[in-house]
Amino acid sequence: MTEMMKAAVFTTPGGPEVLEYVEIERPLPGRGEVLVRVRACGINGFDLLARNGRYQTGQAKPHVLGGDVVGSVAGYGPGCEERISVGDNVALHWVISCGSCEQCLRGFETTCLRYGYLGAKYPGGYAEYVVVPERNIVALHDYVDLYKAAAFPMAFGTSWHMLVTxxxxxxxxxxxxxxxxxxxxxxAIQIAQLIGARVIGSAGSDWKLERAVDMGVAPGDLINYNKNGLYDEVMRITDKRGVDVVFEHIGGEGFGDAVRSVTRNGRLVTCGGTASYDVSMNIAHVFHKQVSIIGSNSATRWEFEQITDLLRQGRFHPIVDRVFPLHQAAKAHAYLDTRSGFGKVVLSVDD
Ligand SMILES: [Zn+2]
Incomplete structure (x- = not known):
């Protein structure tokens, strides 16, 4: 008999209201796969874009979102190593790569020719259970705050790959x-601080900048880009030098200013464009100063192991803005659409 589970799904893209709390079939772990009982799932910008129809993910409908998943091992399919005990808490590496293409063989699993993301190509964590390859689970050991853990993987993994690698x-x-x-x-702030770099931070509202001060960013190193031009402010703060690295994920109209803010022989690293993927810039700001523009995608399994260790050591402090129960996934998306929060919004998936 097929077992069922609760999940928040959508069939037709649209506003937050298209997310429905329903019963769907519980997945079964195949060869080399593990069944995870979801405890918490972070919501990402990607989820909102996919729900809106900006991404065609290729997942069968109804669509189960959610790539930031923590839970406990519920069972293994055949042919697994079973190195983590059933019942133990794990975080899931959201990049499901093939392991055999040219890019994977070169060690570049985040540019795998056939990769898919948990919650995008593969059903994700807006559900009571999820199935992933065994190699995609990482033990949380004694780390017990599962909401913080669910606010951690994609944010810290993506930022680590960008800044460190x-x-x-x-x-x-x-x-x-x-x-x-x-x-x-x-x-990114926490990783830069761990490295020992100076952080200049930007945001569109003063109260968000104040929260950055709470995280140890100097008040004089913060820029409200809605009040003052980003480039002018960076030049003022750095005494006309510019920054060594720009951590970019907004794209859109502000991208040109971000490129211009890089110092000579510096680099801009980007993982996306929440405002828009279309950007405009003056190419002279790139070649005159020998600026490198670097693309970055997700994080490797090895990096994810590294940062999860650092999380357990108390070196990282994910910020949970709000927690909503899974059945209020639509409400959580509506809240995120207002962009009024600071840090991550997490779905709790309790018994
Ligand atoms: Zn591959």
Missing amino acids: RAQLQPGETVLVQAVGSGIGVA
Whole structure:
């Protein structure tokens, strides 16, 4: 007999109201796969865009969103190593790569030719259960705050890959973190501080900048880009030098100013464009100063292991803005659409 589970799903893209709390079939773990009982699932900007129809994810309908998943191991399919005990808490690596294409063989699993994301191509964590390949689970061991853990994987993983692996941010360098109130903005501040870099932060409202001060960013190093021009402010703060690294994920109209804010031989690293993927810039601001524009996508399984260790050591402090129960997923999306929060919004998936 088929077992059922509760899930928040959508069939037709649209506003938050298209998310329905329904019963669907519980997935079964296949060969090499693990069944995870979801405890909490972070909501990402991607979820809102996919729900709106900006992404065609290829997942069968109804669509189960959710790539930031923590839960407990509920059972294994055949052919697993079973190195984590049933009942133990795990975080899920959201990049499901093939392991055999050219990019995977070169160690670049985030640019796998056939990868898919949990909650996008594959059914995600807006449900009581989810199935992933066994290699995608990482033990949380003694880390018990599952809401914070659900606010952690994609934000800190994506930011780590951007700053550490791709941009190679160094101690003593200056990094401009765009949109400090976002999940990855919060993560970028903490990672930059761990490295020993100076953080200049931007946001569109003063109260978000004040929260960045609480995280240790100097009040004089913060920019409200709705009040003053980003480039002018960066030049004023850095005494006309510019920053070594720009941490970019907004795109859109402000991108040109972000490029211009990079110092000579500096780099801009980008993982997306929440405002728009179409950007305009003056190419002279790139070649005159030998600026590198670096793309970055997700994080590797190895990086995810590294940062989860740092989380357990208390080196990272994910910020949970609000927690909604799974059956209020539509309400949670409506809240996120207002962009009034700071940090991550998390769905709790309780018994
Ligand atoms: Zn691959």
